Amino acid sequence: MSTPTNRAKRASVPESALLLDPYLDSIIEPADHRAIEDHTPQPDRFAQLDRRGFLRASALAGGGLMVTYWMPVREARANAESDVNPSAARENSFEPNAYVRITPDGYISLFATAPEIGQGVKTSLPMILAEELDADWNRVRVEQAPIDPQVYGRQSAGGSRTLASSWTALRKAGASARALLIEAAAQRWQVPSSECTTEPCVVVHPPTGLRLDYGALTDAAARIDLAKLAEPTLKDPKDFRILGTRVTGVDNRALVTGQPLFGIDQTLPGLLHAAYVKCPARGGRVAKANLDEVRALPGVRNAFSLTGTGMPTEVMPGVAIVADSTWAVLRAREALRIEWDESSAAKDSFSKASEQARGLGPRGAETLRETGEVDATFEGAPKTVEGFYSYPFVAHAPLEPQNCTAWFKQGAIELWAPTQTPDRALPVIAKVLDIPQDRVTVHQTRAGGGFGRRLINDPMCEAALISQRVGAPIKLLWTREDDTAHDFYRVGGFHRLRGALNAEGKLVAWQDHFISFSHDGKSPVSGGNISETEFPALLVENFHLSQSLLPLATPCGPWRAPRSNAIAFVVQCFMDELACEAGRDQVEFWLELLGEPRWLESGNPYALHTGRAAAVIRLAAEKSGWGEKLAPRHGRGLAFHFSHAGHFAEVAEVHVDESKRISVTRVTVAGDIGPVINPSGAENQCEGAVIDGLSTMLGLALELEDGRISPLNFDRYRLLRMPQTPRVDVHFVKSDFAPSGVGEPALPPLAPAVCNAIFAATGERVRSLPLVGAGFRTRA
Amino acid sequence: MLRLLVNGNRIERDDIDPDTPLLWVLRDSLNLVGTKYGCGIGACGACTVHLDGRPVRSCSITAKQADGRAVTTIEGLAEGSDLHPLQRAWIDLDVAQCGYCQAGQIMSAAALLAKNPRPSDADIAKAMAGNLCRCGTYLRIQQAIRKATSDKREDA
Ligand code: FES
Ligand code: FES
Numbered sequence: 031m032s033t034p035t036n037r038a039k040r041a042s043v044p045e046s047a048l049l050l051d052p053y054l055d056s057i058i059e060p061a062d063h064r065a066i067e068d069h070t071p072q073p074d075r076f077a078q079l080d081r082r083g084f085l086r087a088s089a090l091a092g093g094g095l096m097v098t099y100w101m102p103v104r105e106a107r108a109n110a111e112s113d114v115n116p117s118a119a120r121e122n123s124f125e126p127n128a129y130v131r132i133t134p135d136g137y138i139s140l141f142a143t144a145p146e147i148g149q150g151v152k153t154s155l156p157m158i159l160a161e162e163l164d165a166d167w168n169r170v171r172v173e174q175a176p177i178d179p180q181v182y183g184r185q186s187a188g189g190s191r192t193l194a195s196s197w198t199a200l201r202k203a204g205a206s207a208r209a210l211l212i213e214a215a216a217q218r219w220q221v222p223s224s225e226c227t228t229e230p231c232v233v234v235h236p237p238t239g240l241r242l243d244y245g246a247l248t249d250a251a252a253r254i255d256l257a258k259l260a261e262p263t264l265k266d267p268k269d270f271r272i273l274g275t276r277v278t279g280v281d282n283r284a285l286v287t288g289q290p291l292f293g294i295d296q297t298l299p300g301l302l303h304a305a306y307v308k309c310p311a312r313g314g315r316v317a318k319a320n321l322d323e324v325r326a327l328p329g330v331r332n333a334f335s336l337t338g339t340g341m342p343t344e345v346m347p348g349v350a351i352v353a354d355s356t357w358a359v360l361r362a363r364e365a366l367r368i369e370w371d372e373s374s375a376a377k378d379s380f381s382k383a384s385e386q387a388r389g390l391g392p393r394g395a396e397t398l399r400e401t402g403e404v405d406a407t408f409e410g411a412p413k414t415v416e417g418f419y420s421y422p423f424v425a426h427a428p429l430e431p432q433n434c435t436a437w438f439k440q441g442a443i444e445l446w447a448p449t450q451t452p453d454r455a456l457p458v459i460a461k462v463l464d465i466p467q468d469r470v471t472v473h474q475t476r477a478g479g480g481f482g483r484r485l486i487n488d489p490m491c492e493a494a495l496i497s498q499r500v501g502a503p504i505k506l507l508w509t510r511e512d513d514t515a516h517d518f519y520r521v522g523g524f525h526r527l528r529g530a531l532n533a534e535g536k537l538v539a540w541q542d543h544f545i546s547f548s549h550d551g552k553s554p555v556s557g558g559n560i561s562e563t564e565f566p567a568l569l570v571e572n573f574h575l576s577q578s579l580l581p582l583a584t585p586c587g588p589w590r591a592p593r594s595n596a597i598a599f600v601v602q603c604f605m606d607e608l609a610c611e612a613g614r615d616q617v618e619f620w621l622e623l624l625g626e627p628r629w630l631e632s633g634n635p636y637a638l639h640t641g642r643a644a645a646v647i648r649l650a651a652e653k654s655g656w657g658e659k660l661a662p663r664h665g666r667g668l669a670f671h672f673s674h675a676g677h678f679a680e681v682a683e684v685h686v687d688e689s690k691r692i693s694v695t696r697v698t699v700a701g702d703i704g705p706v707i708n709p710s711g712a713e714n715q716c717e718g719a720v721i722d723g724l725s726t727m728l729g730l731a732l733e734l735e736d737g738r739i740s741p742l743n744f745d746r747y748r749l750l751r752m753p754q755t756p757r758v759d760v761h762f763v764k765s766d767f768a769p770s771g772v773g774e775p776a777l778p779p780l781a782p783a784v785c786n787a788i789f790a791a792t793g794e795r796v797r798s799l800p801l802v803g804a805g806f807r808t809r810a
Numbered sequence: 811m812l813r814l815l816v817n818g819n820r821i822e823r824d825d826i827d828p829d830t831p832l833l834w835v836l837r838d839s840l841n842l843v844g845t846k847y848g849c850g851i852g853a854c855g856a857c858t859v860h861l862d863g864r865p866v867r868s869c870s871i872t873a874k875q876a877d878g879r880a881v882t883t884i885e886g887l888a889e890g891s892d893l894h895p896l897q898r899a900w901i902d903l904d905v906a907q908c909g910y911c912q913a914g915q916i917m918s919a920a921a922l923l924a925k926n927p928r929p930s931d932a933d934i935a936k937a938m939a940g941n942l943c944r945c946g947t948y949l950r951i952q953q954a955i956r957k958a959t960s961d962k963r964e965d966a
Contacts, residue, residue, distance in 0.1 A: 148908025148945050278904040285909040286897040286916060288844015288884035295843040303838070328827070355838045357830040429848050429856060429910045429944040478846070478910025479944045510849045710904045714950060718907055721946025744853035744942060753935040755948040 085206045089252035094133040099203035130207045136231060136245030138165050141175040143185050145450050147480035149773040150711035153280050155196055157707055161272045162204025162265060166230035172280045177452045177472040185453050197769050205262035214250035215242050276710035291476040293448030296435040298503040302331055305359045306492045308348035310515055311737030312584055314375035315347045319368045327365060329358025332500055342585040344462050344491045352500050376583035376737030380522055383580050387524040387545040394543045394576030399562040402572030407539040411530035415611045419525045419600040421799040422731035426589055430478020431513040434493035437503035442469040443494055448477030450484040462491045463498050482588040486518055511742040518587025521547055521558040525600045535612030537623055539572035547582035554579060555586040557593060565601060568630045569623050591774035594673035598778030602669035606786040616668045617651045638672040645763050646679040646700040653761050654681035654698035667786025669779040676775025677702040682783035686791045691807045694724060694756040694784055701776060704769035706762050716760040716776045723780030725750035729802045754808055812873050817886025828874035833857045835873050836883060844884035844913045855941030858914040859883045865921035884913035887920060895961050896920055899954040907945035915941045919955050928959055
């Protein structure tokens with residue numbers, strides 16, 4: 031057997047590196063001295079607890095204690111982040127990572143340092159800190175941290191990494207703050223600190239029965255010599271009081287009473303409203319526009335065209351309308367006539383690309399991985415299976431459309447925006463406005479969904495430029511149509527697959543020709559790449575993965591579970607084809623392929639673990655009643671996928687009537703994400719992932735013709751609604767592996783599970799999404 | 811002159827174009843931003859409010875059509891600090907993910923319960939079919955509506 035021919039180092043960070051836990055001792059290099067100095071404002075109040083973490087404690091004016099914790103970070107980070115900016119990799123450095131503020135009244139404020147986009151981190155991350163601090167959750171307030179990378183570190187929501195990357199840091203931070211309070215109490219009582227312990231928000235000394243509330247200790251704690259503090263010990267998980275319990279969202283009350291939490295809700299004195307109209311084909315320039323006419327309309331303050339920077343991630347050419355109210359803007363827009371110069375605009379056609387892709391053979395232009403004797407195995411195999419799979423472009427469609435409120439005055443700008451990457455906006459805005467970065471202030475708001483769209487801050491750049499031009503505070507609001515027409519799409523794609531089975535029905539060869547898109551002819555577009563170790567690469571002896579790239583100008587980007595959201599559909603449906611061809615039970619077929627329990631990439635504890643995979647497959651089978659008989663035209667389908675450090679298996683149960691009307695009646699989810707921080711949030715995320723996955727695979731597809739996307743609004747871009755929602759049962763494997771996020775990895779297995787169930791019910795293979803395009807219908 | 815009774819408050823304004831969708835009157839002119847914009851064409855339900863007690867998509871109703879009528883928004887659903895049973899159920903069952911659709915969801919559900927205090931699951935699904943949740947919280951929404959109806963009964 032030949033050795034794997036791994037392709038030369040690519041511009042993007044390899045998949046395996048992206049999944050590393052930046053905080054694991056075995057991976058992190060020793061601290062970089064220069065970086066430490068950068069972040070050491072007051073050496074006397076700043077103690078190195080161990081070689082990996084720094085603690086700073088300070089008294090607050092007016093009483094109280096502020097504890098800050100610095101952790102080393104490794105910036106070959108987030109998948110999503112690297113998708114957007116592959117060169118984001120930086121060396122190790124230290125970042126402030128956790129904040130605790132305790133006031134004398136005993137209330138504890140924890141700073142949430144990651145954007146809340148619906149994934150629940152504003153609740154789950156503070157839970158971790160509160161646990162180790164031994165706080166009483168009822169006395170905890172969660173505040174959104176300001177955006178200042180020097181003080182609050184990097185803040186981003188993407189790649190389901192927020193939880194994994196914060197786990198150790200937050201635990202140590204909480205434990206350190208607790209140790210400080212214990213030390214303060216021990217000194218006051220003149221007893222050894224080793225004899226003291228805590229109950230929620232109280233330090234106690236069991237031998238004497240002495241007790242002091244955390245609030246009473248803040249001043250003393252602020253004076254402790256941190257250098258004398260021993261490294262705090264972390265709690266034994268069996269002593270957890272908060273983690274693993276159902277904690278409801280910290281913003282719930284504000285949400286259900288309609289408080290102004292979102293970007294779109296921001297207001298300012300003298301606020302004007304704005305729209306920015308761009309060419310429907312990306313890259314078109316304004317040739318002519320009836321600006322004078324528009325300026326004369328009621329309520330309109332100004333209308334002007336901008337050439338922008340020509341970068342879709344910043345500002346593309348267009349026409350801005352600024353008016354007194356949203357309605358005045360919308361009405362003026364109706365009257366706006368723009369003649370576009372489309373000489374350099376996108377001309378993409380997905381239907382033409384599909385035709386081209388269908389004509390390609392089993393080997394692509396570039397081999398990504400080849401092991402064993404692929405061609406010979408196929409020639410000699412008693413059974414082979416072939417399939418051509420395709421999936422379309424889809425939009426992020428967060429329910430809150432893109433918006434940003436911006437106020438440029440006296441050479442500085444302040445912005446309020448629902449973004450997944452607030453601090454990454456700082457340098458970009460500075461560049462677009464040509465002002466120093468320290469003149470840019472960003473406030474992050476709650477975001478009405480993200481799904482990856484808000485990793486890119488183009489709406490902020492547009493708002494900044496418009497406000498600078500008019501010298502007034504403006505709120506830029508994209509319409510739903512703008513939001514769909516100017517997305518960074520989940521790219522469509524194609525796979526030509528072949529599989530070979532031996533006489534025992536075992537999978538012995540796998541060949542995948544992946545046909546994707548590229549902007550530059552060299553590397554795939556964001557979200558349109560595949561890892562050379564993608565399942566089942568490391569499990570099949572004779573394996574060949576190649577790719578061909580078709581040209582594309584339309585921008586693409588990470589969409590919930592980037593890559594995996596499409597790859598799982600293809601790979602897991604084809605696995606089912608093979609199992610059926612072999613005449614084998616799917617569960618048995620999968621388990622045979624997985625083999626002995628082991629990490630598939632040694633040294634990478636965030637890689638696929640075959641034992642964890644097998645466990646979730648077994649659990650999903652057991653809980654779904656796998657193997658039990660079903661009525662005619664009913665079927666069950668199984669799929670497994672590993673992504674974002676999460677192992678997920680799902681079983682879907684469907685009914686398809688004679689007229690090809692589908693109802694998905696039940697979905698069983700089995701996941702292993704390590705310890706579950708907040709079961710309420712985690713189950714909600716899983717249900718949401720199932721519904722998102724179903725919504726997308728049933729009915730969602732964007733057409734891309736002549737560089738234009740359609741449809742643009744929800745009347746024809748039909749998201750799933752309540753009557754089509756299946757029952758969803760969520761089960762987690764109890765595991766001691768490091769915790770990981772749940773928002774993304776629960777999504778990918780859904781589509782193949784449903785397609786495999788349709789085959790079981792009808793004998794019809796679905797190889798192209800969405801289902802409505804394949805002649806199926808959904809129940810009203 | 812536009813006259814509205816909004817959450818029990820009499821509003822009289824002469825600076826509003828009568829063709830303005832009620833949604834923007836609420837959000838821009840009255841600063842009641844709990845009512846959300848999602849599509850502008852009546853397809854998502856994020857902008858749902860009650861007009862004389864009936865659920866309407868405020869993006870698809872003009873100021874003129876609402877003139878002289880009573881409007882209830884999410885801000886006016888609770889009685890003082892006393893939350894509506896649906897709001898309580900929404901908090902307890904931790905329904906929201908991003909939360910953007912939830913004001914509209916709650917307003918649709920409240921209109922349903924006002925008319926039909928004991929809806930069947932089918933009634934619920936039908937009444938809620940006009941409200942999209944991009945995050946996919948439909949199952950918890952169903953549970954919360956059921957919980958609110960049973961809590962209400964206990965109160966009674
Ligand atoms: S904004 Fe009114 S229904 Fe969508
Ligand atoms: S909770 Fe996000 S749209 Fe419903």
